[in-house]
Amino acid sequence: MSETIERAWGEDWREWVTDKARGWVLEIGAGDGVNLSYYHADARVIATEPDAESLDMITEYEDNVTLAQVDAQDLPFPDATFDAIVGTLVFCTIPDVPRALREVRRVLKPNGSLRLVEHVRAKNPVGRALMHAANPAWHWMTGGCNINRDTLSAVRAAGFQVIGLEKQMLGLIVGIDARR
Numbered sequence: 070m071s072e073t074i075e076r077a078w079g080e081d082w083r084e085w086v087t088d089k090a091r092g093w094v095l096e097i098g099a100g101d102g103v104n105l106s107y108y109h110a111d112a113r114v115i116a117t118e119p120d121a122e123s124l125d126m127i128t129e130y131e132d133n134v135t136l137a138q139v140d141a142q143d144l145p146f147p148d149a150t151f152d153a154i155v156g157t158l159v160f161c162t163i164p165d166v167p168r169a170l171r172e173v174r175r176v177l178k179p180n181g182s183l184r185l186v187e188h189v190r191a192k193n194p195v196g197r198a199l200m201h202a203a204n205p206a207w208h209w210m211t212g213g214c215n216i217n218r219d220t221l222s223a224v225r226a227a228g229f230q231v232i233g234l235e236k237q238m239l240g241l242i243v244g245i246d247a248r249r
């Protein structure tokens with residue numbers, strides 16, 4: 070998926086998603102830490118990931134990064150802690166999206182920045198129906214990813230204001246620039 074996005078968007082999509090992240094930054098679902106080298110040196114980044122094996126794969130990172138084993142559905146941080154929150158290809162996998170977005174909103178400061186890059190379901194009814202039909206097999210084959218999520222609507226429904234939107238591959242890939 071990462072390579073597909075790179076072909077459609079260009080090599081700088083991870084720069085886009087991390088670009089506004091200054092001050093206290095939370096990354097959710099950081100995986101093996103592929104975004105970590107993109108953060109500005111003055112960002113204090115808490116990179117979180119629930120999967121211990123993935124976290125163990127992050128061996129090289131800068132002094133401004135702290136790693137934590139954390140589920141985005143249950144963030145162990147006080148309200149309004151972070152200036153910015155970042156996630157890439159994570160809301161396709163989180164089991165309870167509204168719950169995770171509630172948590173993200175809770176720990177983000179008022180006016181704080183949320184930037185996500187996600188693959189989402191097709192807008193047209195045929196594509197959407199095909200994605201729904203294929204999702205159980207896709208979910209099983211990928212170990213938990215869903216191809217039929219409407220993450221943009223979920224972000225809006227959670228109360229975020231979407232202030233910018235990048236669309237690639239007929240809107241199947243979205244870059245969401247939102248604020249609390």
Ligand SMILES: C[S@@+](CC[C@H](N)C(=O)[O-])C[C@H]1O[C@@H](n2cnc3c(N)ncnc32)[C@H](O)[C@@H]1O
Pocket residue numbers: 071097098099100101103118119120123139140141142156157158159162163164
């Ligand atoms: C497709 S990977 C993306 C990893 C990385 N962000 C990237 O861009 O390559 C999806 C990630 O979401 C994580 N994830 C799954 N459930 C999660 C949850 N409840 N909270 C936070 N992250 C979760 C997975 O462990 C995995 O690292």
